[in-house]
Amino acid sequence: MPLPETQIPGRLQAYFSERGIRITQQRRAVLRVIETATKHLDASQILRKVQRVDASVDRSTVYRTLQLLKRHGLIDELDLMHIRGEGHYYERKMNREHIHIACLRCGKITEFVTSTYDKLKQQVEKDCHFKILVSRLEVGGYCSACRQ
Amino acid sequence: MPLPETQIPGRLQAYFSERGIRITQQRRAVLRVIETATKHLDASQILRKVQRVDASVDRSTVYRTLQLLKRHGLIDELDLMHIRGEGHYYERKMNREHIHIACLRCGKITEFVTSTYDKLKQQVEKDCHFKILVSRLEVGGYCSACRQ
DNA sequence: TTTCTAGTTGCGACTCGGTCGCATCTGCTG
DNA sequence: CAGCAGATGCGACCGAGTCGCAACTAGAAA
Ligand SMILES: [Mn+2]
Ligand SMILES: [Mn+2]
Ligand SMILES: [Zn+2]
Ligand SMILES: [Zn+2]
Numbered sequence: 001m002p003l004p005e006t007q008i009p010g011r012l013q014a015y016f017s018e019r020g021i022r023i024t025q026q027r028r029a030v031l032r033v034i035e036t037a038t039k040h041l042d043a044s045q046i047l048r049k050v051q052r053v054d055a056s057v058d059r060s061t062v063y064r065t066l067q068l069l070k071r072h073g074l075i076d077e078l079d080l081m082h083i084r085g086e087g088h089y090y091e092r093k094m095n096r097e098h099i100h101i102a103c104l105r106c107g108k109i110t111e112f113v114t115s116t117y118d119k120l121k122q123q124v125e126k127d128c129h130f131k132i133l134v135s136r137l138e139v140g141g142y143c144s145a146c147r148q
Numbered sequence: 149m150p151l152p153e154t155q156i157p158g159r160l161q162a163y164f165s166e167r168g169i170r171i172t173q174q175r176r177a178v179l180r181v182i183e184t185a186t187k188h189l190d191a192s193q194i195l196r197k198v199q200r201v202d203a204s205v206d207r208s209t210v211y212r213t214l215q216l217l218k219r220h221g222l223i224d225e226l227d228l229m230h231i232r233g234e235g236h237y238y239e240r241k242m243n244r245e246h247i248h249i250a251c252l253r254c255g256k257i258t259e260f261v262t263s264t265y266d267k268l269k270q271q272v273e274k275d276c277h278f279k280i281l282v283s284r285l286e287v288g289g290y291c292s293a294c295r296q
Numbered sequence: 297t298t299t300c301t302a303g304t305t306g307c308g309a310c311t312c313g314g315t316c317g318c319a320t321c322t323g324c325t326g
Numbered sequence: 327c328a329g330c331a332g333a334t335g336c337g338a339c340c341g342a343g344t345c346g347c348a349a350c351t352a353g354a355a356a
Contacts (some may be wrong), residue, residue, distance in 0.1 A: 022323055024333060043313075058335045063314060079227060081282070086343065087313055101278055110278070116271055120264045121287070128260055129292035130249055134229070137285040139269070144277035170303065170352060191342075206306045211343060234314065235342055 011035070012074060012092070021068075029053045030065040040078060040089035040109060066090060073133065081140040083107050097121075097135065103143040110143070159183070160222060160240070169216075177201045178213040188226060188237035188257060214238060221281065229288040231255050245269075245283065251291040258291070 012031040016023050033041070033049040041049070047062045069075040069090075078089040081102040099117060101110040121132055160179040164171050181189070181197040189197070195210045217223040217238075226237040229250040247265060249258040269280055 020324095022332065024323070026334070056335080059313095060315075060336080061334060064333080067315095085312075099272065101272065101276055103278075104281065110276060112272060112276055114268070114271060114275070116264070116268045120262070120268055120285075123262060123264055124247065124249065124260060124287060127262070128249055128258060130251075130258070130287070131290045131295060132287050133252065133289040135285070135287040137268075137283070139272060139278070139280050139283040141281040142279045147279060172304065172352070174305070204306080207342095208307080208344075209305060212304085233341075 012069070015072070015074065019072075025054060026050070026057050026061050027065055029057065030062055034069070034075065034090065034092055037091070040080060040091050042085075042087045042089050044087075046090070076134070076136065078136065079138060080109055081138055083109075099137045099139065101143075102138065102140045103146055104140050105142055105146040108143055160217070163220070163222065167220075173202060174198070174205050174209050175213055177205060178210055182217070182223065182238065182240055185239070188228060188239050190233075190235045190237050192235075194238065224282070224284065226284065227286060228257055229286055231257075247285045247287065249291075250286065250288045251294055252288050253290055253294040256291055 012035055013023060013028060015021075016027070016031075029050045030046065032053075033046050043059075043062055043066060046066075047057070047059055050057050050062060066075065070077060074093055075090050076093055078091065078100060080089050080100060081104065083102055083104075084107070096113050097117060099112045099114070101112055102108075103110075117137065121135055124130060125132055160183055161171060161176060163169075164175070164179075177198045178194065180201075181194050191207075191210055191214060194214075195205070195207055198205050198210060214223065218225060222241055223238050224241055226239065226248060228237050228248060229252065231250055231252075232255070244261050245265060247260045247262070249260055250256075251258075265285065269283055272278060273280055
């Protein structure tokens with residue numbers, strides 16, 4: 001059950017300055033939170049963490065920064081099978097794409113990397129004559145612990 | 149580019165009566181709409197179609213019926229890459245699971261069936277010791293037409 | 297057929313995630 | 327250090343989805 005590798009922090013900010021995207025105090029804080037996250041965070045969790053650094057940061061700034069990151073393909077947006085509420089979760093795009101596995105009973109989220117996923121995407125690109133920019137595979141069910 | 153096969157109508161209602169789930173006028177209408185749909189519908193589209201049969205049916209009844217169908221694993225809930233708004237789309241669960249491919253430019257949704265997807269799910273079940281109940285693979289990008 | 301009741305519905309109010317317009321502020325370039 | 331394009335905070339707004347409750351009805355039982 002291979003796990004995805006973590007990544008060098010500061011990369012998002014580097015990407016911004018390279019592209020001439022303005023770096024503000026608020027954005028720096030949001031990028032930091034996303035880069036140092038150890039689990040999937042939703043917008044309100046990101047906001048709370050950001051506000052521990054700068055309490056004046058507004059909800060809409062977080063949403064606007066998330067939009068920006070999405071537009072540049074720097075983060076992925078996840079549903080995680082709506083384990084909790086209707087909102088979205090976010091994570092840095094890793095070198096290697098991975099699958100999200102959500103236990104519908106205990107709520108545990110597992111990440112899984114496999115070359116079969118890469119092959120499948122290649123097959124879609126070839127057979128459907130489609131250029132994939134973003135992909136998302138989420139599965140829900142029961143983990144081994146929750147089936148006794 | 150194989151396409152998923154359609155299915156016999158009346159099945160959802162049959163499932164309900166077999167299980168002793170009460171069939172009401174409103175539910176009958178919602179099931180009909182879902183069974184005869186030729187594309188992915190969101191809750192408000194389903195409501196509008198249902199109301200053409202019985203104008204008194206309420207929004208919340210549609211949502212409650214969708215919940216019921218989800219709980220019984222009779223429909224799948226899709227994001228379709230949020231092509232339009234933040235809501236969900238619904239479709240009858242087919243014999244064969246399929247992938248959803250969304251063109252981010254023209255909005256076209258393509259369905260794609262491949263055994264690689266089945267293999268991938270089997271691999272997840274085996275390698276992660278996980279019992280899959282529901283899965284969803286959505287990809288976004290550009291279709292051949294939209295790349296000239 | 298009529299009666300009875302658990303389950304369902306319509307309604308209105310509500311929550312929650314996300315967006316937007318606008319006045320103010322600030323990163324950045326010169 | 328001045329100027330301004332672009333970003334922020336704020337508040338109002340929107341749409342999707344949920345919920346409590348009184349009224350209604352499907353369908354089993356008499
Ligand atoms: Mn969803
Ligand atoms: Mn979504
Ligand atoms: Zn579990
Ligand atoms: Zn297209």
